[in-house]
Amino acid sequence: MTDAVAVALSVNGELVEANVLPRLNLADFLREHLKLTGTHVGCEHGVCGACTVRVNGDIVRSCLMLAVQTHNAAIETIEGVSDSGEIADLQSAFRERNALQCGFCTPGMLMAAQDLLKQSPCPDREQIREHLSGNYCRCTGYQAIVDAIESTAWTRAGRRP
Amino acid sequence: MKASAFAYARATSVANALELLTAYGERAKVLSGGQSLVPAMNLRLVAPDLIVDIGELTELRGAAVKRGVLTIGALTRHADLLKSPEIAAHAPLLKDAVAHIAHPAIRNRGTIGGSLAHADPASELPACMLTLGATIIARGPGGERRIAANEFFAGIYETALTPQELLVAVELPLTPKNSTHFFHEFARRHGDYAIVGLAAQASIKDERFADLRLGFFAVGDRPLLAKSASKLVDVAVTSAVLSEAASALDDELDPLEDQQATPAMRRHLAKVLLARCVSLLLARPDLCAGASA
Numbered sequence: 001m002t003d004a005v006a007v008a009l010s011v012n013g014e015l016v017e018a019n020v021l022p023r024l025n026l027a028d029f030l031r032e033h034l035k036l037t038g039t040h041v042g043c044e045h046g047v048c049g050a051c052t053v054r055v056n057g058d059i060v061r062s063c064l065m066l067a068v069q070t071h072n073a074a075i076e077t078i079e080g081v082s083d084s085g086e087i088a089d090l091q092s093a094f095r096e097r098n099a100l101q102c103g104f105c106t107p108g109m110l111m112a113a114q115d116l117l118k119q120s121p122c123p124d125r126e127q128i129r130e131h132l133s134g135n136y137c138r139c140t141g142y143q144a145i146v147d148a149i150e151s152t153a154w155t156r157a158g159r160r161p
Numbered sequence: 162m163k164a165s166a167f168a169y170a171r172a173t174s175v176a177n178a179l180e181l182l183t184a185y186g187e188r189a190k191v192l193s194g195g196q197s198l199v200p201a202m203n204l205r206l207v208a209p210d211l212i213v214d215i216g217e218l219t220e221l222r223g224a225a226v227k228r229g230v231l232t233i234g235a236l237t238r239h240a241d242l243l244k245s246p247e248i249a250a251h252a253p254l255l256k257d258a259v260a261h262i263a264h265p266a267i268r269n270r271g272t273i274g275g276s277l278a279h280a281d282p283a284s285e286l287p288a289c290m291l292t293l294g295a296t297i298i299a300r301g302p303g304g305e306r307r308i309a310a311n312e313f314f315a316g317i318y319e320t321a322l323t324p325q326e327l328l329v330a331v332e333l334p335l336t337p338k339n340s341t342h343f344f345h346e347f348a349r350r351h352g353d354y355a356i357v358g359l360a361a362q363a364s365i366k367d368e369r370f371a372d373l374r375l376g377f378f379a380v381g382d383r384p385l386l387a388k389s390a391s392k393l394v395d396v397a398v399t400s401a402v403l404s405e406a407a408s409a410l411d412d413e414l415d416p417l418e419d420q421q422a423t424p425a426m427r428r429h430l431a432k433v434l435l436a437r438c439v440s441l442l443l444a445r446p447d448l449c450a451g452a453s454a
Contacts, residue, residue: 022169134264
């Protein structure tokens with residue numbers, strides 16, 4: 001039974017069928033098998049948040065989910081939400097506010113930030129920090145990231161920053 | 162790191178999961194949300210031969226009230242507990258506690274059954290089960306077993322479950338309408354493992370505690386329902402009474418040393434939480450003077 005298991009799932013709206021070893025995690029499946037390298041692998045034990053993706057609409061750590069567990073699931077990665085234009089304004093705000101330097105944490109930050117803005121359209125800075133508490137950035141000191149998310153929230157709500 | 166190789170079985174029913182657990186015993190591990198098991202496997206702290214994935218057993222998901230008892234299925238996710246109207250109405254302490262469990266992406270996968278069966282002494286839900294007087298329901302080859310929460314937790318990552326048993330649900334008495342609760346923990350970063358935490362539930366009559374249950378966590382190898390709470394019940398609480406309860410609490414604690422804190426720091430923080438809890442629940446700010454951390 002350590003053999004590969006057949007899975008069928010949707011990744012960014014496309015049907016994917018594959019045979020995966022049970023030990024393969026979702027992050028490595030996306031990166032190595034599907035070449036979707038926007039999902040980053042940092043700590044591999046659920047602490048850093050760089051591998052954040054959406055599974056059936058909810059953000060999860062793709063390093064803490066086995067690829068075999070995604071059978072029949074709908075996965076969305078940073079490539080998906082980027083290509084669809086869903087987070088174009090958030091990405092612009094990150095650029096304008098210098099909310100990224102090396103960019104390693106940015107895909108995970110964007111996935112977590114969009115998740116917050118969908119649930120809570122006008123979060124205050126404390127709520128933003130709490131929602132991002134599981135995402136590490138080693139460059140920016142977080143202020144600029146919080147600025148970018150706050151200004152996106154204001155713009156989406158039709159308010160001036 | 163990556164997990165070592167293992168075999169995988171997607172359980173099709175509770176009976177099917179039990180068959181697999183009976184056949185493999187200690188060589189198998191049950192996978193629910195995987196938010197503790199998968200990191201442990203990635204770090205090669207555990208290397209099971211077989212993973213029994215119970216993720217598709219939808220009958221183990223959800224919370225419902227029946228005949229005065231709140232039943233929560235083992236596969237109910239932390240995120241579901243946060244949003245559930247049944248939990249908010251009948252076990253509000255749990256809702257407050259869940260907000261402290263890790264981060265949104267973890268709460269979207271982690272389950273109550275997984276957290277209880279994992280039995281990390283620093284986690285929130287085991288202490289809540291003691292405070293709320295929960296019964297843990299396990300199914301095994303011999304049928305169903307009901308285990309009182311205070312007999313369930315047996316040590317660091319140790320419970321009363323046998324390798325052939327599956328935790329299927331927890332039952333909680335409904336929180337009485339006139340009761341009140343307190344939940345707080347100290348952690349280095351929001352969502353990190355607690356350095357020390359307290360889940361408390363009380364009923365108050367004429368400015369005194371008629372009942373007080375104090376479930377401490379991260380103060381020993383398992384959660385602790387503090388007996389010293391009795392020193393605060395049916396008395397007019399003064400600073401002297403509180404300080405006596407705090408030293409009785411000190412005698413009950415057996416904190417561990419780790420990279421987060423020394424035993425002495427944990428003892429201090431537990432007493433700070435006690436003072437804050439009592440002061441807040443009785444609306445007596447004077448009792449908390451000097452209890453800073």
